[in-house]
Each structure stands twice: as structure tokens, then as C-alpha cells.
Amino acid sequence: MKTDDVVKLYDKYVMTTYKRVPLCFDKASGTKVVDIDGNKYLDFFPGWAVSGTGHCHPMVAASVAKQAKKLMHVSNNYYSVEQALLAKAIIDSSFPGKVFFGNSGAEANEAAVKLARKYGHDKGKYEVITMLKSFHGRTLAMITATGQDKVKKGFEPLPEGFKYVPFGDIEALKNAISDKTIGVMLEPVQCEGGINIASKAYMNALRALCDEKGLVLIFDEVQTGMGRAGKMFAYQNYDITPDVMTLAKALGGGLPIGVCVASAKFQDVLAPGTHASTFGGSPIVCAAGLAVFEAIKKEKLLANTNKMGTYLVKRLKELQKKYAFIKEIRAMALIIGVELKINGEEIYKLCMEEGLLINCTQDTVLRIMPPLNVTKLEIDKAIAILDKVFKKVKS
Ligand SMILES: *Cc1c(COP(=O)(O)O)cnc(C)c1O
Numbered sequence: 571m572k573t574d575d576v577v578k579l580y581d582k583y584v585m586t587t588y589k590r591v592p593l594c595f596d597k598a599s600g601t602k603v604v605d606i607d608g609n610k611y612l613d614f615f616p617g618w619a620v621s622g623t624g625h626c627h628p629m630v631a632a633s634v635a636k637q638a639k640k641l642m643h644v645s646n647n648y649y650s651v652e653q654a655l656l657a658k659a660i661i662d663s664s665f666p667g668k669v670f671f672g673n674s675g676a677e678a679n680e681a682a683v684k685l686a687r688k689y690g691h692d693k694g695k696y697e698v699i700t701m702l703k704s705f706h707g708r709t710l711a712m713i714t715a716t717g718q719d720k721v722k723k724g725f726e727p728l729p730e731g732f733k734y735v736p737f738g739d740i741e742a743l744k745n746a747i748s749d750k751t752i753g754v755m756l757e758p759v760q761c762e763g764g765i766n767i768a769s770k771a772y773m774n775a776l777r778a779l780c781d782e783k784g785l786v787l788i789f790d791e792v793q794t795g796m797g798r799a800g801k802m803f804a805y806q807n808y809d810i811t812p813d814v815m816t817l818a819k820a821l822g823g824g825l826p827i828g829v830c831v832a833s834a835k836f837q838d839v840l841a842p843g844t845h846a847s848t849f850g851g852s853p854i855v856c857a858a859g860l861a862v863f864e865a866i867k868k869e870k871l872l873a874n875t876n877k878m879g880t881y882l883v884k885r886l887k888e889l890q891k892k893y894a895f896i897k898e899i900r901a902m903a904l905i906i907g908v909e910l911k912i913n914g915e916e917i918y919k920l921c922m923e924e925g926l927l928i929n930c931t932q933d934t935v936l937r938i939m940p941p942l943n944v945t946k947l948e949i950d951k952a953i954a955i956l957d958k959v960f961k962k963v964k965s
């Protein structure tokens with residue numbers, strides 16, 4: 571089959587919920603992708619931040635293959651070794667507490683909001699405040715939690731109990747709190763929202779405010795977690811700890827997973843029978859997650875992420891000097907946004923033609939998130955392609 575044939579099948583049989591580009595992956599390893607027509611690409615946004623350890627990391631692939639022959643799925647009314655060990659790995663690298671396993675980012679956030687609501691229920695509190703430009707997923711509750719109108723349009727009436735304030739504005743948050751408010755949910759770095767990074771002062775004020783008002787502070791680390799921020803979790807670049815944290819994307823190394831992590835005070839709020847997920851925390855997915863943790867440790871990927879993040883930003887700043895349409899570069903380790911004064915859609919497409927896969931979000935922000943094991947050589951290749959494309963756009 572060629573890409574054209576696959577596109578025809580999609581046109582006939584797959585719902586057109588996505589604006590897809592005509593590229594059909596055949597195989598991939600690390601940053602290297604080969605499509606079914608034999609074209610090669612350098613992937614600097616692998617799997618929409620899912621393949622954080624790169625495509626088909628050998629340790630993840632081996633762990634999944636081994637587990638597939640042994641035990642793939644057990645119902646959650648039994649126990650599994652892999653789920654226990656992955657829960658321990660997550661808690662050991664974050665804060666004391668317990669985890670709930672689901673299958674996606676949206677599901678992890680649903681669990682977090684349900685936890686907050688359950689916690690507030692007897693006090694008559696249910697409202698969760700989220701941020702404008704946030705992104706929390708596509709279920710009905712999560713499009714409501716998401717602070718962007720474009721994801722909600724046409725799906726009204728939406729569930730009650732969400733309010734929005736500008737990201738980074740502590741006064742607005744203070745003013746939005748009512749006697750019904752029970753929680754605040756935000757991403758430490760808004761990724762879909764254009765790589766907007768919370769300041770330390772804001773995070774400190776946020777923690778103090780939530781403590782003062784008795785609010786559950788929820789961090790959505792679905793995209794920022796698992797090493798991409800140079801620490802295992804982005805919040806660890808600040809001096810505070812959330813009450814609840816959600817993870818997904820890179821945690822499964824390519825397999826679907828979503829986790830809600832609750833700190834000790836909140837770990838038993840979701841009592842037996844209050845929440846569930848049939849596929850959640852299956853042995854095969856947890857075996858993948860355990861291998862991701864092992865790979866990050868064994869290959870010292872946090873150190874590499876910091877080093878390569880610094881290097882990539884340095885190289886991007888050189889391009890910024892050459893091209894006046896580059897407005898700003900925002901980064902936390904390998905979470906990188908290049909804000910342009912022009913629309914980035916064409917740049918994204920030209921990069922693809924030249925063999926570099928990146929992303930463009932909020933129309934003007936190029937999102938560059940190579941895997942944690944990216945090398946200097948790969949960065950130099952990507953920069954050369956960006957330079958070539960920028961030159962074309964300028965002329
Ligand atoms: C991708 C993402 C989600 C949604 O995850 P799904 O697995 O698509 O449900 C939620 N929050 C953030 C920050 C994300 O990046």
C-alpha cells in the first residue's frame with residue numbers, strides 16, 4: 571500500500587475528526603521515521619509528546635514483548651505485580667500518596683476533578699477553576715475544563731462547575747474563588763496553549779492561596795511530565811508540590827495510559843466503588859511504563875534533557891538573530907515554543923517537505939519537543955532544516 575491508498579481508506583472509513591497531513595508511518599526508532607513510501611523524517615514532536623523516550627525505545631519494546639507473552643490484561647478486581655510496581659515508581663519519584671490508573675490524559679483529569687468534587691461534596695463545594703488557554707482533553711467534562719472556546723462549540727449544554735481565569739494572574743484567581751470552589755487545575759507549562767510557562771512567584775502564591783482557602787491544587791502534567799521539563803515532573807522546577815497530579819502521554823512509552831496521583835491527604839477520597847476503568851493499569855501497559863522509568867534512569871535522560879534543551883534553545887536563538895519574524899523563544903528544558911510574528915502553518919508544512927516533523931499550535935507558535943534522548947547531531951540537522959525553511963519564508 572502507498573500513502574494515497576491509505577488516505578482513500580481513511581476517507582471512506584475513518585471519521586474526519588482530525589486535520590491529517592498525508593504521511594503514513596511505516597516504522598520508527600528514536601527520532602527516525604520511515605513512511606510507507608520509503609521517505610525518511612527526523613521527528614522532533616514524536617507521537618504528540620507520547621514518545622518521550624523516542625519511538626520504539628528498545629527497553630520499552632522488549633518489556634512489552636516479554637509481558638505480551640506472559641499476561642496482557644487482568645481485571646481490576648484482582649492484583650497485578652506490574653501495576654503495583656509502576657504505582658511505586660510514580661510515588662517514589664513524586665510525593666507520598668497513591669495513584670489511580672486509567673487510559674488517557676482526559677481520563678486522568680476526569681479522575682482528578684471527580685476526586686476534588688467528592689472531597690468537597692459534603693461541604694456543598696464542587697467548582698473547579700481552570701485557566702484560559704488551557705487544554706485538559708476532549709471528554710464532555712474536560713472540554714468544559716479547557717479554557718478555549720473552540721473545543722466547546724456545538725457541544726452545549728456543558729456540565730456545570732467550571733470557571734476560568736487568565737494563566738499567571740493570581741488576583742483574578744482570588745476574585746474568582748466562591749463559597750462553591752473546591753479546586754484549581756492548571757498545567758505548569760501550557761503546551762497546547764502556546765508554551766506558556768508559570769513563574770515561580772505565581773506558583774508560590776498559588777500554593778499559598780490554595781492552602782489558605784482549602785482548595786485542591788491539581789497539576790495537569792499530561793504533557794509536561796516524565797522528564798521533558800528536565801526533572802521527572804515539571805512542578806519539580808518550582809518550590810511547591812501539588813495535591814493532585816495527572817500524567818499520561820510519555821508515561822506509557824507509546825502505549826495508552828493515564829494516571830491520577832493524589833497526595834497522602836487525598837489518597838483515600840475516591841473510596842471503593844466511586845471510580846473505575848476497565849483497561850486501567852493493565853500489566854502490559856504498566857510493563858511499558860516501568861521500562862520508561864528504567865530507561866530514564868539508566869540512560870541518564872534527565873541530564874541529557876537539560877543539556878540538549880539548553881543547546882537547542884541556543885541554536886534557535888541564533889536563528890532568531892537572523893530572522894526578524896521570530897518573536898520569542900520560550901522553553902523549559904525540552905518543552906520548547908518558538909513564537910512567530912507570522913502564521914506558522916506554512917513553516918510546519920515546509921519543514922515536513924524537508925524531512926523535519928514539528929508542530930504548530932495557536933497559529934503562531936512552533937512547538938518543538940524532541941525525545942529526551944535526542945543528540946546534538948540531530949539538533950544540528952533540525953536547525954539546518956529550520957534555517958532553510960525560514961530562508962524560504964522570508965524571501
Ligand atoms: C494531551 C493532553 C490532554 C489529553 O490527553 P488525551 O490522552 O488526549 O485524553 C490533557 N492535558 C494535557 C496537558 C495534554 O497535553
